[in-house]
Amino acid sequence: MGHEPVTIDELLEQLRGRGQRATTARRAVLEELLAAGEGHLAAEELARRIQTRHPAIHLSTIYRTLDALTDAGIISLARFGDQPATYHLTTDVHHHAVCTACGSTLNLDPAVFEPVRRRLLRDHGFHADPHHLTIAGLCRRCSASG
Amino acid sequence: MGHEPVTIDELLEQLRGRGQRATTARRAVLEELLAAGEGHLAAEELARRIQTRHPAIHLSTIYRTLDALTDAGIISLARFGDQPATYHLTTDVHHHAVCTACGSTLNLDPAVFEPVRRRLLRDHGFHADPHHLTIAGLCRRCSASG
DNA sequence: CTTGATGCAAATGGTTTGCATGTTT
DNA sequence: AAACATGCAAACCATTTGCATCAAG
Secondary structure, eight states, X not given: OOOOOOOHHHHHHHHHHTTOOOOHHHHHHHHHHHHXXXXXXXXXXXXXXXXXXXXXXXXXXXXXXXXXXXHTTSEEEEOOXXXXXXXXXXXXXXXXXXXXXXXXXXXEOGGGGHHHHHHHHHHHOOEEOTTOOEEXXXXXXXXXXX | OOOOSOOHHHHHHHHHHTTOOOOHHHHHHHHHHHHTTTOOEEHHHHHHHHHHHOTTOOHHHHHHHHHHHHHTTSEEEEOOTTSOOEEEETTSXXXXXXXXXXXXXXXXXXXXXXXXXXXXXXXXXXXXXXXXXXXXEEOHHHHHHO
């Protein structure tokens, strides 16, 4: 479901296909996102992690890298509430349920949304992007304690 | 005339119930959001419209008002892409499909999401908020021209 | 060697906040 | 009168950008 087998080199190759370059910074960003698995990382957190190994890589470079990778469709942006933008590999297809109380997130089986996706297409001609769906609400724990 | 679903005065009464006050600014914000119908308004746009009638109302007051109304559950926040936060009346229940190319939005029948909502509850104990769902994708026009 | 990528610092833009003052209850 | 709300200006913070330098192809 979620993960197809992808290597960093394959992803960097995609970038080269668009006339862009495979640099240390870009490799590092992809490595961290791959290591994060289903997690979502914001630019600052990504920078913090990367800088333990590559102290020279600047935060602004992370931002530019995230832009480039997003434009290439290699990574996807997910926004939770008014927190900073987070990113994950596009190959990691899933949807998000975010608890508005504690901020925890749940990753959902994409199949659940198939009926919705089909209906959007049929009724409105709208092509839903399969990677960007977010539902807000209360997780089990917070709705119990609230 | 049937039963109006909400009046401004009822909404302001809700605020008073929380120990807060019914002021010109708050009334003006609610008036604009009501007038906007299904539209979503950002703080700046809201300020622009309100200031034609109440030039003294400051943008920072709009922000504080939006916070207060959101905390009271009277209005809801919807974020589209990396554009500024937008708000709409909570009573206006609908979901959003947003075109990532042209920014146009589509309001969707909440019934479409019922199966998803039920499944989230049953499988994950997650109580989905019915007002905050956003799907990204390409609208009919942009997917045709793209 | 050519062009894209980076580091740095400075700018941006939406949003928040401290404080003195005005308004609602 | 007591709290809350507001205007204003300044602070904030995530993100972007101009420019000189560096590195990938």
